[in-house]
Amino acid sequence: MLERPRLQKKQAFQPTFGAQVVEEGLTRFVLWAPSAHRVDVEVEGLPSVTMDKSDDGCATAEVACGHGARYRYRIFNEKDDEGDEQGSVVPDPAARAQAGDINGPSVVIDPSHYQWENVDWQGRPWHETVLYELHVGTLGGFKGVRQHLPHLAELGITAIELMPVSEFPGARNWGYDGVLPYAVEASYGSPDDMKALIDEAHSYGLMVFLDVVYNHFGPDGNYLANYADAFFRKDLVTPWGPSIDFRQPMVRRYFIDNALMWLEEYQLDGLRFDAVHAISEQDFLVELSETIRARIAPERHVHLVLENEGNTASLLNQQQFTAQWNDDWHNVLHVLLTGEQEGYYGDFVDDATPRLARCLSEGFIFQGHTSRHGHCRGEPSAHLPPTAFVAFLQNHDQTGNRALGERLSVLTDADSLAAAEVLLLLSPMIPLLFMGEEWGSTQPFLFFTEHNEELAQAVREGRRAEFADFSAFFDEQSREQIPDPNALTTFEASIPDFSMRETTPYSACLARYRTLLALRHLHIVPRLACAEALGAKVLGDKAVLARWRMNDDTQLMIALNLSQQSVATPGLGVGQLLYETSEGAAKAAESGRLPPRTAAAWLRDNPGEEEVCE
Structure with missing residues (x-):
């Protein structure tokens, strides 16, 4: 049998x-350099070429070179040119790759160089x-x-x-200090x-999303102001x-093109836009x-997800953005699980259980409520489907922005955490896990x-000063225990040890995640399109009962009790048990009392309207 030839998608x-x-x-080179008097492109091994400037500030030149060529731009300001100076050499802010670090030569990349295998993938x-x-x-x-794809x-x-x-200084970084958004x-x-x-990943049926940062550049290696001060x-x-001045059409074009590059050249399935509340011109998000x-072709599933402290619900629809990371969901559950009250958790301490009920509903x-700083934020969101919200118990921010980077596995008890995982993985909101969470990593x-x-x-001093108002780090000696961000050991300590996942006690956590995700795919996902929240009822301190109507008119119910006492569950009724965190917890709840630090989930067929939560 002849092997089917690999097809290349047209770029x-x-x-x-x-x-x-x-x-x-x-190769054609284009640099927006409205502040520069003259721009030369220097391709290694070839004579320097002075670029043509147009009225819109773009400098353009065509050079006889191709994929893999290394190049830089040389910028001349008026004073440099008049004084016959050497100018300043900068990388291409739209380079797709760098030869080395942020200050090295940029590299010409021909997108057609890679031959795609999964040309029919539509997400x-x-x-x-x-x-x-x-x-x-x-x-x-x-x-x-790639080695972890089969496991996932x-x-x-x-x-x-x-x-x-995107390219950042050095080889160790979270990536939010990037300065060359187009370069890998x-x-x-x-x-x-x-x-x-x-x-x-596509061959395993896995989508791939990328977190992109359009709200700022890192502090090292950003030369844009040297030749485009209007940026x-x-x-x-x-x-x-x-x-960043998003009033400038060229600035908007720079970032919109970047998003399109990731989605079209790299065939990504979605983008997560970091901290868009820091973008001053919010209409840019609509244009984006x-x-x-x-x-994007209509048959492709492409998903656009926001991180937005503003809770701008009006942006969340299929014509604009698909969903938003729901920090409210995380923060209130973190307070209920750990009792922590400092920093932004202070907004979720009072009436924490009713706040969780509102979140689930x-x-x-x-x-539009007022935060501890006296600022109103947010828009009404009850009209949105549950799938407009990404829920999580842990992520890079909520873990890594802690002084010591602790995970929930060391901050709360195992039974309560297992109960919260039921809510995460079986509720109709879209769940997000952070690497290592699935086996309860304690690293x-x-x-x-x-x-x-x-x-x-x-950075070292700023990091330690950031925690000076926290009770655990009031004195200078305690703050010195905060790991040095620039130390190699800090990076090495953050590498998940995947070999632990099949060992005791981690294997039990991994098995629970496998079971809950299998239940989600079998019972929740097929019923999820057009699902709607029916409300959540406070059962007691740290305990709620939430209900959702699924698309086949069944009702999903999740009862959660994170307290140390059992709570009454009047009128719960009986349904198909999906999961309980401890044997007998569901039966006890059906009999009228949900045990402490447990959760259970049921599906019920066509329940009466009188049983829906108010």
């Missing part, structure tokens, strides 16, 4: 900026999504992540979510290596420096989503970097 999209291979042996519907967030560097780069597919994961992979981090592998990971606002500052939706807790996930020493010292 219909070409970004406005960067190095674009026009034909074999010919998966959103309601089938079970996300698994991972850090590529701690798993050994793109090739290392067998577990019941349907989508992996990569923390940012060299320490993780090449663009082809990333495509091979995505291609293989940043002078009147608005973010926690990370001057605000509308442009993506207009360009309506999505967001903050829907920390810490904040790590590899900056130059001057910046490393500033």
Whole structure:
């Protein structure tokens, strides 16, 4: 039998900026440099070429080179040119790859160089999504992540979510300090290596999402202001420096093209947009989503997910954004599980159980309500489907932004955590797991970097000062115990030890996750499209009963009790038991009392309206 030839998908999209291979042996270079007097492109082994400037500020040149060529831009300001200076050499801010680190040469990448295997892949519907967030560097780069795909597919994961992979300083970083959004981090592998990971994930039926950062650039290696000072606002500052000026059409084009590159050239199934509340021009988000939706073929399932402290419910629809990470869900459950009250958890301490009930009924807790800082945030969200919210017990932020990077497995008792996992994995919200969570890893996930020493010292001091108001770190001696972000040992301590997952006691946690995810795919996912919340009832302190009407008119019920006492469950009725965290817990609940630190889930056929929670 003849082997079917590998087909290459036509690359219909070409970004406005960067190095674009026009034909074999010919590349067009485009740099938006409105502040520069002159721009030269220097390709290694070839004479320097002065680029043509257009009225829109773009410098353009075509050079006889192709895939793999190394190049830089040389920027001349007026004073440089008049003084016959050498100018300043910078990387391409739209380079698809770097030869080395952020200050090395940029590399011409021909997108057609990679030959796709899974050319017919169209993604998966959103309601089938079970996300698994991972850090590529701690798993050994793109090739290392590929080794974990069989385990994740067998577990019941349907989508992996990569923390940012754009080029950042050094080889160790969370990725949120990126300065070259188009370039794949060299320490993780090449663009082809990333495509091979995505291609293989698709062969396992796994979607691949990418976390992208459009709200700021990192503090090291950002040269945009040298030749495009209009890129940043002078009147608005973010926690990370001057605000990006999204009033500029070219700035919008830069980021919209970046999103389209990931979705079209890399065949990603979705993007998670980091901290969009820090983008001053919120209408940019609408333009971004509308442009993506207009360009992506309708038969493809492409999902756009927000991180947004603003809880802007009006953005969450299939025509704009698919869903939002629901920090409210995490924060209130974290308070109930751990009793912690400091920092942003302070907003969720008072009336924590009624707040959880609101979250399960309506999505967001903050829907125009006032935070501890006196600010109103959020919009009404009860009209949205449960699948508009991504729920999680742990993620990179909520773990790694702790001073010592502790996971929930060391912050709360095992029975309560197992009960919360039932709510995470069987509720109609879209669940997200953080790498290692599935076997109850007790290893920390810490904040790590590899900056130059001057910046490393500033990050080290800033990290310790950040926790000065926390009771555990009031004195300087205790703050010195916070791991140094720039130390290699901090990174190494954050590498998950997957060999532990089949050993005692971790294997029991892994088996529970396998079971719960199998139940989700068998009983919840087929009923999930058009599911709606029916309400959640407070049963007692730290205890709730939530109900949802599924698309076949069955009713999903989850009873959760995180307290130390049993709670009354009047009028619960009897249904098909899906899961209970301890033997007899469901029967006890059906008889009128849910035991402490337990949870149970049922499906009921066509219950009467009088039994729906108010």
